[in-house]
Each structure stands twice: as structure tokens, then as C-alpha cells.
Amino acid sequence: MHEWALAEAVIKTASQIAEKEGLDNVSEVNIRLGELQQVDIEIFKFALSQLKAPKLEKAQFNIRRDEAKLRCRVCSYEWTFSSVELDEEAREAVHFVPEIAHAFMKCPQCGSPDFEVVSGRGVWIESVKGVKRHG
Amino acid sequence: MHEWALAEAVIKTASQIAEKEGLDNVSEVNIRLGELQQVDIEIFKFALSQLKAPKLEKAQFNIRRDEAKLRCRVCSYEWTFSSVELDEEAREAVHFVPEIAHAFMKCPQCGSPDFEVVSGRGVWIESVKGVKRHG
Amino acid sequence: MVDPRIPLISERLREIRRVIAVSSGKGGVGKSLVASVLALTLAKKGYKVGFFDTDFTSPSSHIILGVSNIQPEEMNGIVPPTVHGLKYMSIIYYAGDRASPLRGAEFSNALIELLAVTVWGELDFLIIDMPPGISDATLDVLRLIKKAEFLVVTTSSRLAFETVRKFIDLLLELNVPVLGVIENMKMTNSDFIRKETEEKGIKFWGEIPFDKNLEESIGDVERLLNIEFGKALERMIGEKIDLN
Amino acid sequence: MVDPRIPLISERLREIRRVIAVSSGKGGVGKSLVASVLALTLAKKGYKVGFFDTDFTSPSSHIILGVSNIQPEEMNGIVPPTVHGLKYMSIIYYAGDRASPLRGAEFSNALIELLAVTVWGELDFLIIDMPPGISDATLDVLRLIKKAEFLVVTTSSRLAFETVRKFIDLLLELNVPVLGVIENMKMTNSDFIRKETEEKGIKFWGEIPFDKNLEESIGDVERLLNIEFGKALERMIGEKIDLN
Numbered sequence: 001m002h003e004w005a006l007a008e009a010v011i012k013t014a015s016q017i018a019e020k021e022g023l024d025n026v027s028e029v030n031i032r033l034g035e036l037q038q039v040d041i042e043i044f045k046f047a048l049s050q051l052k053a054p055k056l057e058k059a060q061f062n063i064r065r066d067e068a069k070l071r072c073r074v075c076s077y078e079w080t081f082s083s084v085e086l087d088e089e090a091r092e093a094v095h096f097v098p099e100i101a102h103a104f105m106k107c108p109q110c111g112s113p114d115f116e117v118v119s120g121r122g123v124w125i126e127s128v129k130g131v132k133r134h135g
Numbered sequence: 136m137h138e139w140a141l142a143e144a145v146i147k148t149a150s151q152i153a154e155k156e157g158l159d160n161v162s163e164v165n166i167r168l169g170e171l172q173q174v175d176i177e178i179f180k181f182a183l184s185q186l187k188a189p190k191l192e193k194a195q196f197n198i199r200r201d202e203a204k205l206r207c208r209v210c211s212y213e214w215t216f217s218s219v220e221l222d223e224e225a226r227e228a229v230h231f232v233p234e235i236a237h238a239f240m241k242c243p244q245c246g247s248p249d250f251e252v253v254s255g256r257g258v259w260i261e262s263v264k265g266v267k268r269h270g
Numbered sequence: 271m272v273d274p275r276i277p278l279i280s281e282r283l284r285e286i287r288r289v290i291a292v293s294s295g296k297g298g299v300g301k302s303l304v305a306s307v308l309a310l311t312l313a314k315k316g317y318k319v320g321f322f323d324t325d326f327t328s329p330s331s332h333i334i335l336g337v338s339n340i341q342p343e344e345m346n347g348i349v350p351p352t353v354h355g356l357k358y359m360s361i362i363y364y365a366g367d368r369a370s371p372l373r374g375a376e377f378s379n380a381l382i383e384l385l386a387v388t389v390w391g392e393l394d395f396l397i398i399d400m401p402p403g404i405s406d407a408t409l410d411v412l413r414l415i416k417k418a419e420f421l422v423v424t425t426s427s428r429l430a431f432e433t434v435r436k437f438i439d440l441l442l443e444l445n446v447p448v449l450g451v452i453e454n455m456k457m458t459n460s461d462f463i464r465k466e467t468e469e470k471g472i473k474f475w476g477e478i479p480f481d482k483n484l485e486e487s488i489g490d491v492e493r494l495l496n497i498e499f500g501k502a503l504e505r506m507i508g509e510k511i512d513l514n
Numbered sequence: 515m516v517d518p519r520i521p522l523i524s525e526r527l528r529e530i531r532r533v534i535a536v537s538s539g540k541g542g543v544g545k546s547l548v549a550s551v552l553a554l555t556l557a558k559k560g561y562k563v564g565f566f567d568t569d570f571t572s573p574s575s576h577i578i579l580g581v582s583n584i585q586p587e588e589m590n591g592i593v594p595p596t597v598h599g600l601k602y603m604s605i606i607y608y609a610g611d612r613a614s615p616l617r618g619a620e621f622s623n624a625l626i627e628l629l630a631v632t633v634w635g636e637l638d639f640l641i642i643d644m645p646p647g648i649s650d651a652t653l654d655v656l657r658l659i660k661k662a663e664f665l666v667v668t669t670s671s672r673l674a675f676e677t678v679r680k681f682i683d684l685l686l687e688l689n690v691p692v693l694g695v696i697e698n699m700k701m702t703n704s705d706f707i708r709k710e711t712e713e714k715g716i717k718f719w720g721e722i723p724f725d726k727n728l729e730e731s732i733g734d735v736e737r738l739l740n741i742e743f744g745k746a747l748e749r750m751i752g753e754k755i756d757l758n
């Protein structure tokens with residue numbers, strides 16, 4: 001489950017942000033999870049809870065799903081990832097490297113592989129909130 | 136003066152936008168002119184006035200200068216183009232192909248040529264306003 | 271915010287009859303040499319020819335043509351200078367011999383800029399020398415130059431053809447015209463490339479032998495046209511391009 | 515919005531002693547062959563070696579290594595399978611033999627993703643096979659892998675060295691370690707490349723002759739190591755890399 005690696009990235013980065021912003025105790029970490037990567041949210045949450053770093057012990061992880069939207073650079077057509085049928089092999093490939101979508105998907109209107117992932121690509125940290133260090 | 140070519144691009148595109156939006160008479164075209172390209176604004180304005188297409192006869196061209204800001208992708212340092220000393224040859228090259236800045240400029244903090252032009256690259260049309268076609 | 275350059279591009283290319291992108295996906299197979307000699311040969315036959323080197327981070331056609339110290343003219347845009355009978359456009363006019371490290375998005379922006387401001391005028395052929403990779407340059411030519419036809423260069427090596435095969439499949443899937451495949455630097459007599467090409471329903475233009483006289487002819491266009499390389503390509507052009 | 519992958523990358527590379535990026539700027543000079551044989555040779559000498567093919571739009575190292583039907587394992591990330599003694603990572607695990615047309619920004623995103631999730635563990639060497647061009651791959655390796663050292667491959671041709679020269683100048687200006695320059699596919703006895711290299715204060719690693727047995731050895735690593743190509747590179751590695 002490489003969901004653990006993604007969770008590790010979030011924990012490490014949230015800790016760094018807390019450090020930089022002088023937060024002693026992090027109360028919440030707001031995460032945006034792109035649909036394209038098809039992250040298993042239960043495993044991801046479990047990994048976050050297991051990996052908790054010192055300052056993140058009491059942190060709540062709020063996860064917002066971000067719909068994957070695609071736009072063709074040739075004909076400007078827009079569509080959603082959920083409207084596309086992909087076989088298991090393709091889904092798994094996109095799960096690991098979302099850009100591989102360009103090997104498996106085409107614009108439904110003009111057939112071009114030259115499309116943009118407008119939203120919902122990967123994992124992002126929206127914000128880290130907590131109590132400022134005193135002193 | 137390749138300012139004429141840039142003006143031609145604006146006229147042609149503004150006409151297309153007017154057409155698409157069903158505008159009979161365009162009253163204003165709002166243009167953003169990036170500092171990086173060092174466009175000669177007098178020549179550019181003159182070219183716009185000479186090139187006027189049918190629907191643009193009464194149009195007013197509002198030109199807003201956009202300061203060129205750069206940000207290093209390596210160290211995140213930000214600086215402005217106006218703070219950089221460049222010789223005549225470099226300025227001229229950047230005038231024609233703004234991306235050539237990467238051959239002549241470096242991040243003042245870390246020396247990398249891997250910087251982003253955050254704003255003020257080229258010529259953009261912000262909006263085209265006018266009277267809708269009746270009927 | 272609308273980029274006003276895009277609508278201007280088709281206008282700039284309006285008076286060009288045919289656009290040929292010399293491409294491959296693979297690097298070092300001879301794209302720049304084929305593109306240069308193709309352009310020179312067509313010009314010699316009396317056609318009006320433009321030549322655009324789009325390999326902005328590693329241009330080499332100026333070395334092949336032996337060009338230096340020329341600049342385009344500014345006249346309602348940029349008018350490419352004529353070099354050995356070709357209207358020749360290259361990033362070297364602006365970058366000189368400096369490295370121009372450009373990310374893909376920057377490459378793309380530079381390509382759009384040059385397509386929008388370059389005044390080619392009336393041409394029979396515009397030959398485009400493409401960079402390697404299946405990336406921004408390929409996608410932008412497909413997106414912006416609807417009339418582009420692709421001439422694909424490969425060597426006999428499995429390493430080259432592995433990429434060339436993918437490149438061709440992409441073009442075919444998009445219904446883009448593929449003029450043909452050239453097998454360059456041929457040293458053995460395997461017919462692997464010919465077979466693979468014809469199986470895909472594409473014209474095999476033929477083979478250009480590995481030419482020991484090529485290196486010393488670089489920069490001297492008269493010699494380039496007269497060595498085996500130039501002669502082989504000239505024969506193919508005569509046979510394979512419909513020049514009516 | 516912060517991309518959480520970036521801070522993880524240095525963590526992933528922490529237990530790697532040395533990272534060698536086999537690069538050039540120019541395509542088709544033999545980067546993939548040099549990178550593959552360099553990795554194999556170091557592994558044979560008993561070092562722990564990882565090998566990462568970053569030429570996502572035109573990968574070829576899997577053909578050189580004769581690899582197929584392998585997949586990485588998922589274990590707190592992606593654990594590359596071991597192939598001929600190398601921990602081997604390539605986009606082919608995900609793209610198969612399909613074309614993956616990626617723009618620069620997409621390439622960059624895929625590279626960051628793989629650097630963030632690949633679990634290399636402890637390595638003496640990570641060898642990186644680089645794509646051609648002076649673009650996203652080069653800039654990202656410079657930006658993300660601070661300990662990368664560059665081994666530069668060129669041919670004897672002026673066309674190759676025109677780009678290689680720019681590539682080296684960029685590295686030197688950035689004070690990035692350049693391990694050396696290899697002159698590959700040598701057929702004449704000019705010492706142009708050696709001189710140019712040494713004038714820049716860079717180690718000239720030596721010449722690899724054009725090897726007629728190379729093509730038929732592709733896919734067979736034992737043969738690759740035993741033909742002239744492999745032997746020449748092995749000698750250079752013994753002499754030029756400080757292997758303490």
C-alpha cells in the first residue's frame with residue numbers, strides 16, 4: 001500500500017510547516033485528496049494516525065476529496081475522471097503516477113492525449129492550524 | 136517593429152471575441168502589457184489605431200502595464216525585472232522571445248536559471264466590451 | 271484573460287502550402303540533418319522553402335548550415351533572413367551560443383511567440399526540425415499547426431525504434447498524416463525497420479547509409495548535398511514527395 | 515496549498531551515498547547504454563546500486579537490460595524490483611509499451627511522485643539515466659537531488675558537442691560536480707573532445723569505440739559487459755571513480 005508513503009509525505013510536511021510557523025501543538029491538518037490518484041482513504045487515514053509525529057499527536061486530519069476534472073488543450077472540452085471507464089491496469093497505473101493518465105486516456109471529443117488535469121490530481125496540504133509557541 | 140505583430144494579434148483576437156460574444160460595436164478592449172517584453176507602448180498604440188478592424192472602429196484600447204516579477208524554483212527568492220541590469224543585446228532578445236530571459240538571467244540569490252515569470256510576461260486581452268447585437 | 275497570439279498563428283501560416291515536421295521521438299537519429307538537407311534540396315529544385323529549428327534547448331541546424339552573424343528583420347513582425355535559399359528561423363538569433371534551459375511550458379510559450387510573430391509569407395514548404403522526446407514540441411505542433419505532415423526518422427537500432435514505434439502509433443491514432451519513415455545511418459542489411467513501417471501502413475522512404483564523409487561536410491551545404499547522404503535523400507524526395 | 519511530496523524526497527535519498535546522473539543534453543549519444551553498463555558494472559563489483567530511468571517519454575533502459583514482466587512491490591511506498599543485481603525503477607511498470615506523451619510540467623510531476631514514493635533503501639550508488647534536452651529533467655535533478663554528480667556523454671561530432679558544451683557550461687556555472695566526460699562511438703582519432711573537456715577543467719574519462727557488436731548485445735547483459743563497450747567502460751570506472 002503506497003498510501004503509507006503519501007501519508008508519510010503529509011506528516012513530514014505538516015511537521016515542517018508547524019516548525020516553521022512556530023506551532024507547539026497542531027490541532028488540525030487540512031488535506032485535499034485528488035480523485036485521480038484513487039487513494040484508499042481508510043488506509044490513508046489509518047496510516048496518518050499511526051505515523052503521527054510529536055507535534056501532531058492531537059491533530060485532527062480533515063480530508064477533502066477533490067473531484068478530478070480534465071480539460072483538453074486542443075479543443076477545450078472538459079470532462080470528469082469519474083465519467084471515464086478505465087480497466088484495472090490503467091487505474092492502478094494512474095494510482096501510482098497520475099500523469100500516466102496520458103498513456104491511457106484521450107479527450108472524449110477530439111481524441112487528443114494533450115489534456116490538462118485542472119483539479120484533483122494528487123495530495124495537497126491546504127493548511128496546518130495550532131497553538132503558537134509561547135515565549 | 137514587431138510591435139505591429141503584437142498589435143495585429145490583439146486586433147484579430149479582439150475581433151474574434153466580439154464575434155463570438157455577438158458584439159456589434161466594441162467600445163473597449165482592455166489589454167495587459169507585460170513589462171518583460173519591453174513593448175514600445177507608443178508604437179503599439181499607434182499600430183492598434185491603424186489596424187482597427189470593422190467592429191473595433193470606435194473601440195478604446197486601455198493598456199495596463201504589468202510589472203514583471205520572477206520567482207526562483209530552487210530557492211523561492213522573488214525579484215522584479217526592473218531591478219536587473221541587462222545589456223542591450225539581452226534586452227532585445229527578451230523583447231522578441233521573453234523566455235530567452237533564461238539564457239541571460241539568474242536568480243540573484245542562488246544563481247539558478249530555473250525561475251518562473253510570475254507576472255508581466257507578454258500581451259494579454261483582459262476583456263472586450265461593447266453593445267450586443269440586436270435581433 | 272485571453273492569449274492573443276494563438277488566433278494569429280493560423281493567419282501567419284496561411285500562405286504556406288505544406289508543413290513537414292521532421293521528427294522521431296528519439297534523439298540523435300539525424301532529424302536535424304534530414305530536415306536541413308530536405309529543406310536545401312527542395313529550395314534547389316526551385317520551391318520557396320522556410321526552415322524552422324524548434325529544438326530551442328539544443329539547436330543544431332545552424333551548425334549544419336554553417337550560419338552565423340545573421341539576424342532577422344523587423345517588419346510588421348519578424349522576417350527570417352534567407353540563408354542558402356531558405357527562410358531560416360532559429361532561437362540562436364536571440365540566445366546566441368548560450369545555453370537556454372527552458373522547461374516545457376517555457377518552450378511552449380517561446381514556440382507560440384515565434385509562430386505568432388514570424389512573417390513567412392508565401393511558401394511551398396515549411397520544414398520543421400523537431401527536438402527529441404514526445405512532449406511539448408510534438409503536442410504543440412499537433413495542436414497549433416493543423417496542416418503539419420510528419421516525416422519520421424529512425425536508425426536501425428532497436429533502441430531507436432522502440433521510441434519511434436510509440437511516436438508513430440500516437441500519430442496514427444490521431445489520424446495525422448505520416449509522410450513516411452527514413453532509416454538513417456544504415457550499416458547492416460536487416461529489413462526490420464522497413465517491415466515494421468509497412469506493417470503500420472506507412473510509406474518506407476528508404477535508407478540513408480552511414481556516411482563517413484558527413485561529419486567533415488557539416489557547415490558546408492554544397493558538400494552536404496553532394497555526399498552520399500545528400501544524394502540518398504535527394505532520390506527519396508524525387509520518388510516519395512508528391513511535388514505537383 | 516503545499517505539495518507534501520517535496521520534503522519527503524531528501525528523506526528517500528538519505529541512505530544513498532552517491533547519485534550519478536548520466537546526461538548530455540544531446541540525444542542518441544549513448545546515455546542509456548552508458549548508464550546501464552555503469553550500473554551493472556558497479557553492481558558486479560559488489561556495490562549496492564539503484565538504477566532510475568527518467569526518460570519517461572522515451573524510456574529505453576528496459577530494452578538494454580532485457581527486462582519485462584516485472585513489477586515493483588508496494589510496501590510503505592514502492593520498492594523497485596531487483597534486476598541483474600540492480601534496484602531498477604522505470605515508468606514502464608506503469609505505461610507498459612504505450613506512448614506516454616507528457617508535457618514538461620507533467621514530466622516534472624511524475625518525477626517528483628516517483629522520487630517521493632520510491633523506497634531505495636541503502637545504496638552505494640543511484641545511477642540516473644537522463645532524457646535529452648536541457649529542460650525539466652535537468653532542472654529538476656539540480657533542484658531536487660542536491661547530491662547529484664553529473665557524468666556527461668558525448669560523441670565526437672560537432673553537432674553533439676555544440677549542445678554538450680552548453681550543458682557543461684550550465685553545470686559549471688552552478689558549481690555542480692561534473693564527474694567527467696565520456697566520448698562515445700569514437701571512430702576517428704581526433705582529440706577535439708578531450709581538449710575541449712580538459713580546457714574546461716573537467717576530467718576526460720576516455721573514449722568508447724564504436725562497437726559493431728553492441729546492437730546484437732542489447733537485452734543480454736552478460737554480453738554487454740564482455741564486448742568492447744563494456745570493457746572500455748569498466749576500465750574507465752576502475753580508473754576514474756573514487757570507489758573508497
Ligand SMILES: Nc1ncnc2c1ncn2[C@@H]1O[C@H](COP(=O)(O)OP(=O)(O)O)[C@@H](O)[C@H]1O
Nearest residue numbers: 297298299300301302303455479480481484671
Ligand atoms: N547518415 C549518416 N551518416 C553518418 N553520420 C550521421 C548520419 N546521419 C546523422 N549522423 C550523425 O548523427 C548525429 C546526430 O544527427 P542529428 O541530425 O543531430 O540528429 P538529431 O537531430 O536527431 O538529434 C550527428 O553527429 C550526425 O553527424
Ligand SMILES: Nc1ncnc2c1ncn2[C@@H]1O[C@H](COP(=O)(O)OP(=O)(O)O)[C@@H](O)[C@H]1O
Nearest residue numbers: 427541542543544545546547699723724725728
Ligand atoms: N559505443 C557504441 N557503439 C555502437 N553503437 C552505440 C554505441 N553507443 C551507443 N550506440 C548506439 O547508439 C544509439 C543511442 O544509444 P542510447 O544509449 O539510446 O543513447 P541516448 O540514451 O543518449 O539516447 C543506440 O542505437 C545504441 O545502440
Ligand SMILES: [Mg+2]
Nearest residue numbers: 089092093585
Ligand atoms: Mg499491475
Ligand SMILES: [Mg+2]
Nearest residue numbers: 224227228341
Ligand atoms: Mg540584435
Ligand SMILES: [Mg+2]
Nearest residue numbers: 301302325330
Ligand atoms: Mg536535432
Ligand SMILES: [Mg+2]
Nearest residue numbers: 545546569574
Ligand atoms: Mg536514453
Ligand code: NI
Nearest residue numbers: 001002003095
Ligand atoms: Ni497504493
Ligand code: NI
Nearest residue numbers: 136137138230
Ligand atoms: Ni519590436
Ligand SMILES: [Zn+2]
Nearest residue numbers: 072075107110
Ligand atoms: Zn479535445
Ligand SMILES: [Zn+2]
Nearest residue numbers: 207210242245
Ligand atoms: Zn534561487
